[in-house]
Amino acid sequence: MINLFRFEMFRQRISFGIGTVILALLNIFLYFQLFHFNISNDKMAQYGVLGVLLFFAVFIYLIVESVRIMSRDLLKNEGPFIFMTGHNGYKILGAKLLAVFAEGFSFFLLLGLGSYMYLSKLGVRMAVLPKELLVSSNNLTLFVISVITALLVSWVLLVLTIYLSMAIYKSFLSQQSKGGLISFLIFLVLNFVIKQVIGIITLKMGSFSIMSIFSTGNVNMVFEDAMRLVNYQNIVQIVFAIGLFIGVGALLEKKLEL
Amino acid sequence: MILKTQNLGKKYYRKEALKNVNLELETGKVYGIFGPNGSGKTTLMKIISGLISQTSGEVLFQGEKIVTTSKKDIAYMPTSAYLYEGMTIRDAAKYTDLLYGKFNQKKFSEYLEFFELNEKDKVKALSTGMLGRLKLILTLSRDAKFYMFDEPLNGIDPVSRGKIREALIEATKEDRTFLIASHMVYELESMVDEVIFVKSGDIVEKNEADFLREEHKCSIEEYYKEVFSRD
Numbered sequence: 001m002i003n004l005f006r007f008e009m010f011r012q013r014i015s016f017g018i019g020t021v022i023l024a025l026l027n028i029f030l031y032f033q034l035f036h037f038n039i040s041n042d043k044m045a046q047y048g049v050l051g052v053l054l055f056f057a058v059f060i061y062l063i064v065e066s067v068r069i070m071s072r073d074l075l076k077n078e079g080p081f082i083f084m085t086g087h088n089g090y091k092i093l094g095a096k097l098l099a100v101f102a103e104g105f106s107f108f109l110l111l112g113l114g115s116y117m118y119l120s121k122l123g124v125r126m127a128v129l130p131k132e133l134l135v136s137s138n139n140l141t142l143f144v145i146s147v148i149t150a151l152l153v154s155w156v157l158l159v160l161t162i163y164l165s166m167a168i169y170k171s172f173l174s175q176q177s178k179g180g181l182i183s184f185l186i187f188l189v190l191n192f193v194i195k196q197v198i199g200i201i202t203l204k205m206g207s208f209s210i211m212s213i214f215s216t217g218n219v220n221m222v223f224e225d226a227m228r229l230v231n232y233q234n235i236v237q238i239v240f241a242i243g244l245f246i247g248v249g250a251l252l253e254k255k256l257e258l
Numbered sequence: 259m260i261l262k263t264q265n266l267g268k269k270y271y272r273k274e275a276l277k278n279v280n281l282e283l284e285t286g287k288v289y290g291i292f293g294p295n296g297s298g299k300t301t302l303m304k305i306i307s308g309l310i311s312q313t314s315g316e317v318l319f320q321g322e323k324i325v326t327t328s329k330k331d332i333a334y335m336p337t338s339a340y341l342y343e344g345m346t347i348r349d350a351a352k353y354t355d356l357l358y359g360k361f362n363q364k365k366f367s368e369y370l371e372f373f374e375l376n377e378k379d380k381v382k383a384l385s386t387g388m389l390g391r392l393k394l395i396l397t398l399s400r401d402a403k404f405y406m407f408d409e410p411l412n413g414i415d416p417v418s419r420g421k422i423r424e425a426l427i428e429a430t431k432e433d434r435t436f437l438i439a440s441h442m443v444y445e446l447e448s449m450v451d452e453v454i455f456v457k458s459g460d461i462v463e464k465n466e467a468d469f470l471r472e473e474h475k476c477s478i479e480e481y482y483k484e485v486f487s488r489d
Contacts (some may be wrong), residue, residue, distance in 0.1 A: 003356040003357055004357065006356065007353050007356065007357060010345070010349070010353070011342055011344065014344070072342075077338050077339055077340050078340055078341070078342050079309075079340070080307075080309055080334075080336050080338065080340040081340050081341060081342065081353075081357075082357070083308070083309060084307055084308065084309065084329055084332075084334055084358075085329065085357040085358050086326055086327055086328070086329035086330040086358065086359075087326070087357070088326045175270050175271035176271075253326065254311065255311060256309070256310070256311070257309075257310045257311070258304070258309040258310060
């Protein structure tokens, strides 16, 4: 699988390189803005909004990249080169996911560096806030880890749902004239059903309300509740992701029509 | 025997591309599979290479059902331009070696020289003829047991066709099994040991090339024209 991964990284090298350079340049720009110039509160707020937008843009880009990495093999001509290699469908799928994961990891590392610089500067300005409104650093770290895991698992789940509909299109629906449309509808329905089921299961495991911050006055307790819920959701999503991985791998292995 | 198909069938929606094909290929022979466009040659090769699955029947490779790992010993050259365009010829060789294994780098270099290809050239910059040659040498440089070439001369200029024929003739001297599909019978008939005619998904003839020439007192191409102009 390492060799398949190397090949996928090779095919991604241009988009990977461009994305890395852009994010690195943005970090350099941010560094000088934050630490070498006298930056106003308004500008700080603007950078915060831009940072959040950039974060979502990278997330969306990675979904597009995930689609591209599979569609070039399933929907365009390049598939035979990979699918004649003697590597099974699971390895091929795993290598593709790993390649996009590596790209995402690198991008989010750079985004994380930018966020760290921004939050460090912001932290200095927020030092005036009352102590009871601050979350303990231990809880905050665990919460950030849970949220990052949740984002990663949601992304994998979404990508696998897309891959499943593409694999269905290139297997069971390959002879259907409206195969593309049907597989897109399958994607929408599947996504909706998975979200609903995950929502129902997670709700059965517990709930929390941000409003309880005001009723209890304990930020740390609310954070712990939220973290627990996010973790429950992560577990359910991982189970679904494993199921989808097996399904897509099996279709790539047994039913593909290239 | 290296390959055997038993009642192999393939349906595309309502069209039957292969109809209960029973075929036995012996080790070390060169088979020419001839038939007009749409006769089922590519479908048969794609099933053997694992790019599509059959609707019915089975394929046995060296006596066993084809599994993913069998692909290591089956080298197939499809008609499509399946190489990633952003790579150079050198990259194509490197990744064929990495992903397929059993890649003969020395042979590849010799073929490059023979076909006058520059390993620094990008795939997207190659003409149809050059790409055809590259696909051929990537396939021939693999140390596989069974080789399949789908229309290796299609869209290729006469000079390149001659070189491809030359390379194929040289390669077939080794003890390996070849299945070469084409509708250009004249170009290939001198190099094949056995001839397979495919018509509308059916094998309508499978025999020794020399036997057919003697039996019908004509070349394989003339016999092909006779068979395929019926009804």
